């Protein structure tokens with residue numbers, strides 16, 4: 001299973017925001033869409049950063065509610081780690097575990113073409129394990 005197969009099932013829609021948006025607007029968007037992170041993109045669609053619910057909590061703890069009026073650029077992570085459609089489920093799990101984040105934007109030829117969350121990774125991993133268990137049971141039953 002690779003990223004292309006995951007995107008075929010979940011679709012390629014990515015919730016993005018412009019860099020001039022406030023943290024309050026990001027929070028509204030996360031709540032409305034029931035997601036954990038948005039990708040910040042420039043005018044040309046290039047990835048400029050990522051901001052997750054954890055960043056908002058950190059900003060609130062540091063600066064209080066005044067943080068919500070700040071620009072997202074003050075809070076976002078600028079060094080975004082991305083993946084490609086050819087990356088495997090195992091590679092994604094290793095990246096998320098080693099770097100302790102739960103979102104990986106998918107970039108192909110410089111263009112943002114999808115996003116994979118830890119929820120997608122766990123869902124497909126469980127499906128793979130179940131398929132293996134079924135195949136093993138059938139093998140044992142019929143041998």
Ligand code: AMP
Pocket residue numbers: 036037050051052053054055076077079080081082100101102103104105
């Ligand atoms: P998350 O676990 O995705 O809520 O994110 C935890 C922290 O990692 C936050 O500071 C995010 O901005 C950051 N983060 C999330 N995804 C990525 C990524 N793909 N590349 C770099 N930083 C990220």
